[in-house]
Amino acid sequence: MGAILAVVSQKGGVGKTTTAINLASALARGGRKTLLVDVDPQGAVRHGVGLMGTEQPAGLSDVLAGTHELQDVVLGTPLPWLRVLLAGSVSDDVEHSTYSRQVAESPKLGELFDRARARGYLVIVDTPPGLGAVTRRVLAHSQHVIVPLQCEPLALQTTTQILRAVRQAAATNPALVLDGILLTMLEAGNAVSERVAAYVREQLPPELLLDVAIPRTMSSIDAFAAGQPVVLHSPNDPAALAYLRLAELLEPRLR
Ligand SMILES: Nc1ncnc2c1ncn2[C@@H]1O[C@H](COP(=O)(O)OP(=O)(O)OP(=O)(O)O)[C@@H](O)[C@H]1O
Ligand SMILES: [Mg+2]
Structure with a gap:
């Protein structure tokens, strides 16, 4: 049996x-059968995994709309154990409210997750920023959740809201476990960034914080621009090593 892990945050751009993308790639590189699913109608996963052809590939929104079958829109990647389900044609629309309603109201998302799980997939879900209907629906069907927290001033401000949302989701979905908060874009040598990381470590109970922080690196930006996960583009980059370590840390829990 696989599992569903959601990556969520109140704030955007964290x-x-x-x-x-990197957690899914690192787990797949280690031999875990992984499906990366983009439920964010902005569809950024497509850029990060290098599927930027001229035509928008069909994906989740097309399955939910009933125009495509799941098996026809799950795409392969250069990693044999990694497959992706992109956001789909919704990414071309300016207006995403129909999609959000579809996700919130249709039983299909849960069914799709259940099918993937039954086939042994570890499903990593990229969500839109905020705690809207789409993210809440994903949490209702997940067993794991991690919350990236960017090392910047006021980082902790929105954390209470997201933790409350996870607790609310767990009240009706007792299988949901918060694996932890993940510090991201930590800038070594930048006093503000380091102070924020120290403050977060001081303020949060240790069991809430994942024991790895992702540094901000140039290679991460280069990798995204090149349409590759940094763990494949520059495996020795400190951010890549941190994502590989995160995968190692989470892998035994994701059963
Ligand atoms: N470790 C890192 N080092 C350098 N740049 C990074 C790192 N992680 C992310 N970034 C950059 O920060 C920006 C925001 O990252 P990302 O798109 O992953 O955030 P997000 O939370 O998914 O944003 P959104 O809320 O808009 O979906 C991107 O330009 C990304 O390339
Ligand atoms: Mg995003």
Whole structure:
């Protein structure tokens, strides 16, 4: 049996997509059968895994709309154990409210996750920022959740809201476990960034914080621009090593 792990945060731009792509790639590289699913209608996963052809590939939104079958839209990647389900044609629309309603109301998302799990997939889900209907629906069907927290001033401000949302989701989905908060974009040598990381470590109970922090590196930016996860693009880069360590840490829990 596989498992569903959601990457969520109240704030935008904190490294959710980067984390989902690299964690999924690191786990697949280690031989875990992994499915990366983009439920964010912005569809950024497509850029990060190098599927930027001219045509928008069909994906999750097309399965939910009933125009495509799941098996026809799950795509292979250069990693044999990693497959991806992109956001789909919703990414071309300016208006995403129909999609959000579909996700929130249709039983299909849960069914899709259940099918993937039954086939032994570890499903890593990249979500839109905030705690809207899409993210809450994903949490209702997940067993694991991690919350990236960018090392910047006021980082902790939104953490209470997200922790409350996870607790609320767990009240109706007792299988849901918060694996932890993940410090991202930590800048070594930058006093502000280091002070924020120290403050977060001081303020949060240790069991809430994952025992690895992702540094901010140039290679992470280069990798995204090149359409590759940094763990494959520059495996010795400190951010890549941190994501590999995160995968090692989480792997035994994701059963
Ligand atoms: N470790 C890192 N080092 C350098 N840049 C990074 C790192 N992690 C993420 N970034 C960059 O920060 C930006 C935001 O990251 P990302 O897209 O992963 O965040 P997000 O939380 O998914 O954003 P959104 O809320 O818009 O979906 C991107 O340009 C990404 O390339
Ligand atoms: Mg994103």
